[in-house]
Amino acid sequence: MLAQVLPSGVVAVEAFGPAAAGPLLGEEAAAVARAVPARRAEYAAVRACARDALEALGAGRPAVPSSPDRSPVWPAGVVGALTHCDGYRAAAVARAEAWLGVGIDAEPLAPLPDGVAALVMSDDERRALARVDPALCPDRVLFSAKESVYKVWSPLVRTWLGFEDVRVSLGEGTFSAHLDRPGLVDVLHGRWTTGHGLLVTAVALPR
Structure with missing residues (x-):
């Protein structure tokens, strides 16, 4: 779906269905250390989308921790956004040299x-x-x-x-x-x- 609404140069990865718990890297785990299992699974699943998108962009598969306001912290040189709702999660990333910012939302x-x-x-x-x-x-x-x-x-x-x-x-x-x-x-x-x-x-x- 996101491929239909994002321009060339912005890489998006999306996943449908129940969130499956996956590995959390580095500081990611701290953000949901006290969360209920469903929240941890959703957080991990959307981070998996983020890593897949970053890899497709050529930026490796780094951790994507959360800032104090809970927004994702992207690696240097990358801008992006995450979104999730029941049965869906997605990430979109782009090179900061070409794009000032990216915003996505699912409802x-x-x-x-x-x-x-x-x-x-x-x-x-x-x-x-x-x-x-x-x-x-x-x-x-x-x-x-x-x-x-x-x-x-x-x-x-x-x-x-x-x-x-x-x-x-x-x-x-x-x-x-x-x-x-x-x-x-x-x-x-x-x-x-x-x-x-x-x-x-x-x-x-x-x-």
């Missing part, structure tokens, strides 16, 4: 829970979604788009970016995210798709 293909839409989107965004086929769960797509944007923003700017700071317009398999906070760019463009009962969004910011 179940289902409407947002009651009350969440009002917290993550403006009245104008909600009115615009009324024109989109509800079978595509556009509220969830918009939420996911903002999550992908945040994963590009956070490693570069290191300041908070709230849902209210990003205004998303959905197109047919595309989206535009207008940023109302200075520090990166005014607009980020991304793509989205659905399949396997899931939806994925992605943003890649070229250097």
Whole structure:
């Protein structure tokens, strides 16, 4: 799925089905030392995707530990992002010499829970979604788009970016995210798709 929404030069690896526990390298284990077994398995499984993606990029198979804010710490010269939800996990990586950042997000293909839409989107965004086929769960797509944007923003700017700071317009398999906070760019463009009962969004910011 991610191959459909990421540009050439960004390597993605995804896995479907139950998370299988795998080895944790170096500092990775510390991040989930007190976690329940299901959380440890999910963490290890998404790190396995990360190592497969890094190897495909030519960056070896290093550990991908977590920073204090729980974001992944990539090896020097690499940018990337991780995502997982029930039955799915994925990693996307790229060379920092060509890309400033990458953001991906996966969600179940289902409407947002009651009350969440009002917290993550403006009245104008909600009115615009009324024109989109509800079978595509556009509220969830918009939420996911903002999550992908945040994963590009956070490693570069290191300041908070709230849902209210990003205004998303959905197109047919595309989206535009207008940023109302200075520090990166005014607009980020991304793509989205659905399949396997899931939806994925992605943003890649070229250097």
